[in-house]
Amino acid sequence: MNSFSKLTLVTENDDFVSRVNKLTSLSRERVRHTFGEISWPDKIDTEAWWLPPELLSVHGTRYEQEMSLEQKKLLSKWECINLFSLNVEGERELVSRLSSRLYQPEVPGLENYLHHFIDEENKHMWFFGEFCRRYGGKIYSSKKMAIAEETYSPEMEYFLLFARIGIFEEIGAYFNVAAASDERMDPFVRQIHQIHHADEARHITFGRALLAQTKELAFASSSAEQRDRAIAHLQRYVQISVEALYQPAMYRDSGISSGVAMRRELLNDGARRKLHEESFLKRPLRFFADLGIHLTANPQ
Amino acid sequence: MNLADPGMDTLRQWLLQRHPHLSSIDDSLDLFENKLIDSINFVEYILIIEELIGREIPFANDLVARTATLRRVWENFLADAVPV
Ligand SMILES: [Fe+2]
Ligand SMILES: [Fe+2]
Numbered sequence: 001m002n003s004f005s006k007l008t009l010v011t012e013n014d015d016f017v018s019r020v021n022k023l024t025s026l027s028r029e030r031v032r033h034t035f036g037e038i039s040w041p042d043k044i045d046t047e048a049w050w051l052p053p054e055l056l057s058v059h060g061t062r063y064e065q066e067m068s069l070e071q072k073k074l075l076s077k078w079e080c081i082n083l084f085s086l087n088v089e090g091e092r093e094l095v096s097r098l099s100s101r102l103y104q105p106e107v108p109g110l111e112n113y114l115h116h117f118i119d120e121e122n123k124h125m126w127f128f129g130e131f132c133r134r135y136g137g138k139i140y141s142s143k144k145m146a147i148a149e150e151t152y153s154p155e156m157e158y159f160l161l162f163a164r165i166g167i168f169e170e171i172g173a174y175f176n177v178a179a180a181s182d183e184r185m186d187p188f189v190r191q192i193h194q195i196h197h198a199d200e201a202r203h204i205t206f207g208r209a210l211l212a213q214t215k216e217l218a219f220a221s222s223s224a225e226q227r228d229r230a231i232a233h234l235q236r237y238v239q240i241s242v243e244a245l246y247q248p249a250m251y252r253d254s255g256i257s258s259g260v261a262m263r264r265e266l267l268n269d270g271a272r273r274k275l276h277e278e279s280f281l282k283r284p285l286r287f288f289a290d291l292g293i294h295l296t297a298n299p300q
Numbered sequence: 301m302n303l304a305d306p307g308m309d310t311l312r313q314w315l316l317q318r319h320p321h322l323s324s325i326d327d328s329l330d331l332f333e334n335k336l337i338d339s340i341n342f343v344e345y346i347l348i349i350e351e352l353i354g355r356e357i358p359f360a361n362d363l364v365a366r367t368a369t370l371r372r373v374w375e376n377f378l379a380d381a382v383p384v
Contacts, residue, residue, distance in 0.1 A: 089359075141359040143343040147332055239340055248347050249356055260347050 005106040005154040006221065010213040019209055020113050023202050027116035030198065034123040038195075041188050044135050047073060048186035050080035055178055057246050060271035063262070071254065078250035080189060081136035083175055084128040086244055087196075088139055090168045091125040097161055106154060113206060120199040131192060142244040152222065156230055159211065159218035164237050166207040167284050171241055173200050174280035208287060215291050234288070235295050242276050242297070243267060273298045302327045307352040307378045308370060314348060327371040332364060349373060353381035 010016060044050065053072060056079055058064045067075070095118050101107050102114060132139045152160065176197035180190055219227055246266050248259025256262060266272050277285075277297035285295050302308070308327075315325050315336055331337045337345055346367065350357050357363070357377070366376045 138356075141356070143346045143357075143359070143363075145339060145342055145364060147337065147339045147342055147364065236338075236340055240343065243340075243343060248351065260344070260351050263347070264344075 005158075006217050007106065007108050007155055007158055007214065009217065010108045010210070011110070013213060016209060016213050020110060020206065023206050024113045024116060026202060027113070027120065027199075032123070032195070032198075034127060034195070038127055038192075040130070040134060044077075044186055044188060046077060048189075049073060049076050049182075049184050050186055050189050051076040051083070051175075052178055052182040052185060055079075055175060057266055057272070060275060061266060061269050063256075063266070071256075075250070075254040075256075078136070078253045081132050081138075082140050082245070082247045082250045083172075084132050084192075085140040085247075086142060087128045087172060088125055088132065089142055089144065090172075091121045091128070094165055094168070095121050095125065101158075107158060110210075117203060117206065120203070124196055124199070127192060127195070140247050140249055142240075142247070144240055144244065150229065150233060152226055152230060153218070155214065155221040156218040156226060159214045160230060160233060162207050162210050162214070163234055163288070166204070166211060166287070167234070167237060167241060169200055169204050169207065170284035170287075171280045173197060173204060174283070176200060211287075211291065215293075231293055231295070234293065238281065238285075238295050238297070239299050242281070303371070303374055305374070305378065307381070308374060310352060311345075311348065311370060311373065314345070325370065327374070328369050330368050331370075332368055349377050353377050 047070075050073075053059065053064075053076065056064070056072065056075060058067065058072075058075065064072070098114055098118055098121075102111055129139060176193045179185055180193040180197055182190065218230075222230065243263075246263040248263050251259045251262050281297045285297060288295050302312075302324075312325050315331070316322060318341065319336055325336075329336075342364075346357055346363065349367070360366075365372075367373050
């Protein structure tokens with residue numbers, strides 16, 4: 001990033017600054033000593049729901065009809081491990097990218113809050129990673145990888161970083177909220193969702209406020225070609241995030257043989273495509289549309 | 301020279317389906333430089349290789365380099381995989 005970035009302008013907006021200060025105080029008041037607070041059960045019952053059945057990736061499809069209750073409960077275990085693995089992956093990237101921008105002169109001086117953001121995500125990554133290892137014996141990999149080098153203005157790069165974080169966190173929050181309030185769920189897994197969401201609600205508020213502040217700066221600093229590329233980048237990020245929910249290894253671990261073929265079929269299933277749009281992508285896509293960035297839930 | 305192997309055929313078919321303007325794919329063609337694979341279908345590409353070798357491929361920074369051509373996929377993954 002060059003030192004002429006206009007991003008520092010956001011700290012001149014009093015309203016924005018006071019909202020961030022409020023979030024900082026909330027993080028301090030509600031600080032949790034997560035590492036000592038969680039008492040890990042020896043095992044989690046495979047007869048319990050590890051995820052509400054309506055959140056399973058087969059919900060609304062022929063697989064849901066064909067699977068027995070036991071199979072669906074087993075799948076809910078591996079879908080839970082996949083969700084938590086995605087959190088580990090996403091939070092690892094978030095912590096590393098946010099940390100690398102701390103105290104850099106060309107980005108807004110939001111360190112007071114960002115230290116809490118990073119602190120909270122570091123704790124989440126710990127309990128999600130620990131959960132996956134203890135009860136799944138592994139952490140799945142989504143194979144998310146940057147293939148081509150993309151360059152943007154410093155303002156756009158900063159905006160895209162928080163836009164990706166926002167999409168990631170809002171999808172996660174949808175699952176957290178639904179699972180945390182579901183009484184059919186295993187109580188310990190529910191508790192993990194509750195603990196996570198208590199922090200995530202603040203992160204999402206922060207992210208939305210920051211994106212609203214930086215969108216115009218990012219777009220004004222970019223050519224029409226760069227703006228189109230940035231939107232295409234976010235569209236790809238949405239697609240990769242959706243597709244990551246259909247991890248073939250979790251189907252195989254649940255005793256269903258053809259992982260990749262099943263993933264492909266589910267991703268093309270009309271009921272699933274409708275669900276992407278109407279459930280976990282509904283809020284984030286509406287937020288971006290309000291900013292003038294129109295993203296779709298499903299590729300054509 | 302392209303290797304005769306069912307796993308390699310699966311990957312060739314998958315690539316050709318996505319790029320109907322091509323009639324064949326050389327084992328030494330760089331799939332990323334030639335934009336045959338982007339960040340979205342990279343995931344499925346690796347998932348197919350996983351299924352061919354019957355094990356999960358862990359995240360690693362050199363994964364792109366190790367799968368850039370079909371020949372490299374063969375050398376790094378398929379050659380010593382037990383058929384499943
Ligand atoms: Fe988190
Ligand atoms: Fe978060």
